Structures are given as structure tokens and as C-alpha cells.
Amino acid sequence: MDLFEYQGKQYFARYGIPVSPGGVADTVEQAVAVADEVGYPVVVKAQVKVGGRGKAGGVKLAADEDELRLHAGNILGLDIKGHVVHRLWIERSSDIAREYYASFTLDRPNKKHLGMLSAQGGVEIEVVAEENPDAIAMLSIDPLRGLDLAAARAWVDEATLDEAAREQAAALLVRLYECYTKGDCDLAEVNPLILTPDGRVHALDAKVTLDENASFRHPEWEEFRATETEDPREKMAKEKGLNYIGLDGDVGIIANGAGLAMSTLDVVNQVGGSAANFLDIGGGANADVMAAALEVIHSDPKVKSIFVNIFGGITRVDEVAKGVLEALSRVTITAPIVLRLDGTNATQGRAILAAHLSDTLITEPTMLDAARRAVALAKA
Amino acid sequence: MSIFVDENTKVIVQGLTGGQGRFHGLRNRDYGTKVVGGVTPGKGGTDVDGIPVFNSVAEAVAATGATASFVVVPPRFAADAIIEAAQGGITFIVCITEGIPAHDEAVTYNRLVEEFPGVRLLGPNCPGIISPGKCNIGITSGDIALAGGPVGIVSRSGTLTYQALYELSSQGVGQTTCVGIGGDPVPGTNFIDCLAAFEADPETKAVMMIGEIGGSEEERAAEWITTHMTKPVVSYVAGVTAPPGRKMGHAGAIISGSKGTAQAKMDALAAAGVHVCQNPTEAGEKMVEIVKALALG
Numbered sequence: 180m181d182l183f184e185y186q187g188k189q190y191f192a193r194y195g196i197p198v199s200p201g202g203v204a205d206t207v208e209q210a211v212a213v214a215d216e217v218g219y220p221v222v223v224k225a226q227v228k229v230g231g232r233g234k235a236g237g238v239k240l241a242a243d244e245d246e247l248r249l250h251a252g253n254i255l256g257l258d259i260k261g262h263v264v265h266r267l268w269i270e271r272s273s274d275i276a277r278e279y280y281a282s283f284t285l286d287r288p289n290k291k292h293l294g295m296l297s298a299q300g301g302v303e304i305e306v307v308a309e310e311n312p313d314a315i316a317m318l319s320i321d322p323l324r325g326l327d328l329a330a331a332r333a334w335v336d337e338a339t340l341d342e343a344a345r346e347q348a349a350a351l352l353v354r355l356y357e358c359y360t361k362g363d364c365d366l367a368e369v370n371p372l373i374l375t376p377d378g379r380v381h382a383l384d385a386k387v388t389l390d391e392n393a394s395f396r397h398p399e400w401e402e403f404r405a406t407e408t409e410d411p412r413e414k415m416a417k418e419k420g421l422n423y424i425g426l427d428g429d430v431g432i433i434a435n436g437a438g439l440a441m442s443t444l445d446v447v448n449q450v451g452g453s454a455a456n457f458l459d460i461g462g463g464a465n466a467d468v469m470a471a472a473l474e475v476i477h478s479d480p481k482v483k484s485i486f487v488n489i490f491g492g493i494t495r496v497d498e499v500a501k502g503v504l505e506a507l508s509r510v511t512i513t514a515p516i517v518l519r520l521d522g523t524n525a526t527q528g529r530a531i532l533a534a535h536l537s538d539t540l541i542t543e544p545t546m547l548d549a550a551r552r553a554v555a556l557a558k559a
Numbered sequence: 560m561s562i563f564v565d566e567n568t569k570v571i572v573q574g575l576t577g578g579q580g581r582f583h584g585l586r587n588r589d590y591g592t593k594v595v596g597g598v599t600p601g602k603g604g605t606d607v608d609g610i611p612v613f614n615s616v617a618e619a620v621a622a623t624g625a626t627a628s629f630v631v632v633p634p635r636f637a638a639d640a641i642i643e644a645a646q647g648g649i650t651f652i653v654c655i656t657e658g659i660p661a662h663d664e665a666v667t668y669n670r671l672v673e674e675f676p677g678v679r680l681l682g683p684n685c686p687g688i689i690s691p692g693k694c695n696i697g698i699t700s701g702d703i704a705l706a707g708g709p710v711g712i713v714s715r716s717g718t719l720t721y722q723a724l725y726e727l728s729s730q731g732v733g734q735t736t737c738v739g740i741g742g743d744p745v746p747g748t749n750f751i752d753c754l755a756a757f758e759a760d761p762e763t764k765a766v767m768m769i770g771e772i773g774g775s776e777e778e779r780a781a782e783w784i785t786t787h788m789t790k791p792v793v794s795y796v797a798g799v800t801a802p803p804g805r806k807m808g809h810a811g812a813i814i815s816g817s818k819g820t821a822q823a824k825m826d827a828l829a830a831a832g833v834h835v836c837q838n839p840t841e842a843g844e845k846m847v848e849i850v851k852a853l854a855l856g
């Protein structure tokens with residue numbers, strides 16, 4: 180789960196990482212109230228989960244209330260690469276002497292934690308990595324040992340942070356690592372991490388991705404969930420407990436298993452179509468799950484046909500077939516449905532559907548045949 | 560021959576008394592796997608359909624001589640269960656649990672490497688391993704596998720593992736062993752471990768490798784294949800059309816920035832001399848062709 184900047188900063192604050200004083204605002208009046216509290220000048224920052232908001236006019240400095248009203252009014256409702264701004268983060272403007280970069284993530288090939296620290300912050304780290312890789316001090320951290328202050332001190336030295344920043348930065352990095360591990364982040368990134376002219380180090384931005392598998396030990400994440408997705412289809416799927424990702428095509432996809440679902444998208448694409456979604460119904464799909472899946476897909480007006488791709492392993496195909504029929508008796512689906520059913524009890528499953536087959540309920544023997552049929556129907 | 564397990568492998572099931580543990584444990588036994596015990600703290604002395612249940616792995620190992628464990632417990636207990644298995648003397652651990660926090664996986668993996676270097680973990684979040692006709696640990700349906708070889712299968716995805724088995728079995732091509740390594744960010748066993756074992760196994764003549772988006776394991780496998788693999792490899796990588804930045808079900812299946820795309824993986828594998836196919840059916844057909852050619856040769 181990706182957090183908005185303001186949520187990331189709130190999360191950082193829980194772990195004692197210094198951030199600028201600020202608050203969220205959904206209206207111009209709220210923005211003014213926050214600014215009155217933290218004091219001018221303030222920075223008005225669009226809260227969107229997409230990069231490049233500064234260039235798009237989503238970050239502005241306001242010296243007084245008039246400027247704040249102007250900028251807040253302009254930014255609220257602004258469309259940044261398809262993301263409409265509904266919320267602002269208003270924070271006290273910081274004077275910046277130097278900008279650094281710091282992050283922690285999983286080093287998958289080495290199965291250790293990877294810390295990245297650079298004295299060249301404020302720009303995209305991918306650009307630094309490409310143009311000047313030596314400017315990034317990489318630190319491999321053994322998850323069994325963690326990061327202590329001594330190691331953090333050596334690390335800030337290696338990254339050649341300014342002398343004035345080193346001690347505070349080392350302490351901040353230890354806290355950021357704690358936020359990353361104890362806070363169950365997949366990514367905890369600060370860019371820029373700043374040194375102010377009066378010698379203070381703090382996080383001016385926050386990019387946090389939480390590991391949803393750890394939600395069971397983080398009841399405090401509940402508040403982040405409400406704002407997680409704006410796609411109405413994804414919201415609906417989430418409520419129904421489905422693993423769904425909205426896409427732009429017109430063939431609705433239902434498959435069991437993430438790999439098969441991905442593969443289904445690929446095959447639809449190979450035969451000249453495009454998928455409206457990714458939807459993995461997981462193992463043991465019963466009528467409720469199938470009904471929910473069909474309902475979510477049907478709620479998408481772009482969907483012209485639906486491809487149900489099931490390979491029964493533990494999932495029994497006869498149960499899936501019953502599920503489809505029961506689902507169809509509960510929800511009205513107008514788009515034609517093409518099914519490919521294989522694996523455990525596939526023969527029984529196909530037999531259950533046999534009497535119900537029609538122009539809008541079709542079975543095909545293979546994944547490729549079914550993809551071709553679903554794509555043809557979507558184009559018809 | 561098979562890799563990692565064979566007809567003599569004695570298996571205990573951690574979580575045998577739970578719904579899933581019972582279902583899959585008994586299915587594995589029905590397949591012919593030597594399921595010799597179960598472990599559930601507090602339920603020692605009972606049994607599940609005749610399989611004795613013990614309070615701890617150590618007790619189960621002492622009583623049964625098991626060397627393998629099938630971990631089928633909820634995510635929050637899985638890391639501890641894996642470590643308990645290693646401490647109890649198990650050397651091959653299969654964990655099917657989905658949804659273990661990544662940090663727990665990283666800690667568990669590193670503990671195994673450091674404290675129990677002789678232990679192999681398969682998974683988590685994997686379908687398990689099947690050596691057709693000999694041993695089935697996990698959730699793979701035994702009837703889609705065909706004994707006798709000559710193909711080894713290694714896959715990051717569950718349902719695509721079944722698809723691969725099915726594509727081969729339905730055309731009469733058997734498997735030596737089929738290993739599902741799972742789609743999590745920190746898998747205990749990776750492609751290279753399996754490729755190396757298949758390369759060393761005289762009965763395996765060719766390998767089917769199923770990858771997916773995310774990480775760089777396929778690229779690393781490609782490098783290894785270039786320098787070490789003499790047997791033909793057929794590959795399919797799922798997720799060519801996956802959008803960047805979105806997790807596709809598996810915790811590890813995400814394209815970050817320009818890294819982890821299916822195309823990059825396919826290019827790397829093709830450069831390593833692997834037969835890269837566009838979909839599972841094509842991969843199955845290619846493998847059948849290779850096996851027929853090997854038989855003639």
C-alpha cells in the first residue's frame with residue numbers, strides 16, 4: 180500500500196523522524212487554518228500518488244494568506260497525470276542549505292536490507308544512479324543485526340554528507356531503519372532529506388510503501404486504507420475481498436491464481452485484444468466469490484466481454500461451474516462470458532454448464548481459443 | 560531420479576489438525592507420500608485419520624525419523640514454524656503459507672542460512688513439490704502429473720505450475736520433479752538451486768522454467784544457464800502486459816521503475832539460449848517437440 184506524502188510524514192513522526200510542522204487541508208479554508216497554526220511562509224503541496232507534481236504546478240510557496248488562497252484554490256481539483264488533487268499538505272516552508280537522499284528497501288537478490296544514501300538529493304535517485312553511481316553510498320544490512328548508530332555514522336561519512344549534518348543524519352537514519360523494519364515498510368524513502376542553514380536535518384518529503392501482509396500487526400494502518408484507491412472498481416473489489424487491478428481494455432478477466440491471471444492478460448493481448456482488469460479469485464472459488472467477481476467486472480462500463488480462465492488444482496472446476504450459474508442467477512450480466520475450464524473435475528464442470536450454454540455463455544477448450552473468442556466478442 | 564525428495568522421504572505436516580493442513584496432508588498421503596506425523600502444539604497424542612500428532616517438531620522427528628516438513632499454518636505463525644522445523648532436525652521444509660510479512664521472510668531466510676546451513680526451505684507462498692509417483696508435498700493435484708520423466712519443472716507461480724504439468728502430461732510427456740518456488744520476495748529456494756539440481760540429475764533431460772514479473776531472479780537464472788546448463792530449457796514469463804507499479808497478486812510480482820519487466824527477463828533468457836515462449840501452451844508444445852527430438856537422438 181502506497182501512502183500519500185502526508186501519511187508518510189505522519190508515519191515517520193511516529194518513529195521520531197523530524198518532519199516540518201504542517202497539516203492536511205481539503206478546502207481553502209482548512210488550508211488557511213493550518214497555515215495560521217504553523218506560521219507563514221508555507222508550502223502548499225498536492226497530495227497525489229504520482230511523481231512530477233512540482234513540474235505540474237502542484238507545489239507552491241505562499242508568503243501570506245492571499246497567496247495561500249490563490250495557490251490552494253488552483254491546486255485543489257488540478258489534474259496531475261490523471262490524478263485529481265483532493266487534498267493538500269500545508270507545511271511551514273523550510274530554508275534549504277543542502278539536499279540529500281536516503282532510503283531503505285529489500286535487496287532481493289541478496290536477501291538483505293539495502294540502504295541508499297546520497298549527498299545529491301532532491302532529484303530522482305534513478306537519474307543519480309545512472310549519471311553518477313558513485314554518489315550513492317549503498318549499505319547492505321543484515322536483517323538479523325540491523326543498523327546501529329556506529330554503522331550509521333560510518334555510512335554518512337562514506338556518503339560525504341556535510342559535517343554539520345552528519346550526527347543528526349546518522350540518528351535519523353537509525354530511526355528511519357526502525358520505521359522501515361518495525362513499521363513493516365517495503366520502501367521508506369526521504370527525498371530530499373535537508374540540512375537547513377541553521378543546522379537542522381529533517382525529512383522534507385516522504386515516500387512510504389507498506390507491506391500489506393503485515394497489516395495484522397498494524398491496526399494503525401486502518402486510517403490509510405480509507406484513502407488507498409480512488410478507482411471505484413478497485414474500491415468495490417477491495418470491499419468484496421478480491422484481488423483486482425483496473426486496466427483500460429474491454430475484455431473483463433477472471434482467473435484463479437496470480438500467475439494464470441497475468442498469463443491470461445498476456446494471451447488476450449497476443450490475440451489482439453486488451454484486458455479491462457486483472458482479477459485473481461484465488462483458490463477454492465465458490466459461488467459467492469464468482470458472483471462478486473462478475474459483479475465487479477460488470478460494473479465497468481468498458482467491459483464488452485468476460486473471459487473466465489480457470490485451471491482447477493485445489494479449486495474444483497465443478498464448484499466453479501456451479502458458482503458461475505449461481506452468480507448469473509443473482510446478478511444480471513449482459514456481456515457475453517467465455518469460459519475455459521481445465522484441471523480438477525473439469526469434465527463434471529463442463530457437464531454442469533452444458534445445458535446453460537448460449538450466445539452469451541460459451542466454453543472453449545483451450546486458453547488460446549477462449550482468448551480469441553472473448554476478443555472477437557468484445558470487438559463485435 | 561527426482562530432486563530434493565523421493566519415494567523414501569518421510570514427511571511431517573505442521574498444522575495437520577487445521578482445515579487446510581488436514582485436507583492437503585491427507586491428499587499427499589493418499590498420493591503415496593510417506594506422511595508420518597503431524598505437529599500441533601497441545602494436540603500431541605491425538606491423530607488425524609491415523610496419522611499421529613505431536614506437540615513439537617523435535618518430538619515428531621524423534622518418533623518418526625522424518626526429514627521433511629510441510630508447513631501449512633497461518634502467516635503470523637509461519638516464520639516460527641519454519642525455524643522450529645529446522646531446530647527439530649528437519650532438512651527440507653515446504654511452506655505454502657501465503658501472506659507472510661516480507662521482513663519476517665528476510666529474517667527467517669537469514670537465520671536458516673546462518674544457523675542451519677544444511678536446511679533447504681521451499682517457499683513460502685508456493686504450491687510445493689511433486690515427484691510424480693513418488694512424493695507430493697504441498698497443494699499440487701497429483702493427477703495432473705505424469706511419472707517417468709524426462710522433464711523437470713520449476714515455477715514461480717502456482718496455477719501456471721499446474722498449467723505446465725497439464726500441458727506436458729496431456730501429451731504424454733512425464734516429469735522427474737516439479738518444483739513451485741513461489742512468488743514471494745524472499746524465496747527459500749530459487750531458480751538456480753532447482754536448475755542446478757536438474758542439471759545434476761541424470762534422469763532429467765530438459766527443464767521447463769516458468770517465471771513472472773518482479774525482481775531479477777530470471778535474469779540471474781539466465782546468467783547461470785549461460786555458464787552451467789547443458790540441458791535444454793524452455794521458458795515462459797508471465798506478465799508482459801502488466802502495468803508498472805502494481806502488485807499482481809504475488810507479493811513479489813511488481814515492476815518497479817524499469818526493473819522486473821517480463822520483456823527484460825525474456826530477453827535475458829533468450830540470450831542464454833533458452834527457448835522462450837509467448838504463452839504456457841506454446842511452452843508445452845515446444846517442450847514436447849524437444850523431448851521427442853531427444854528420444855530420437
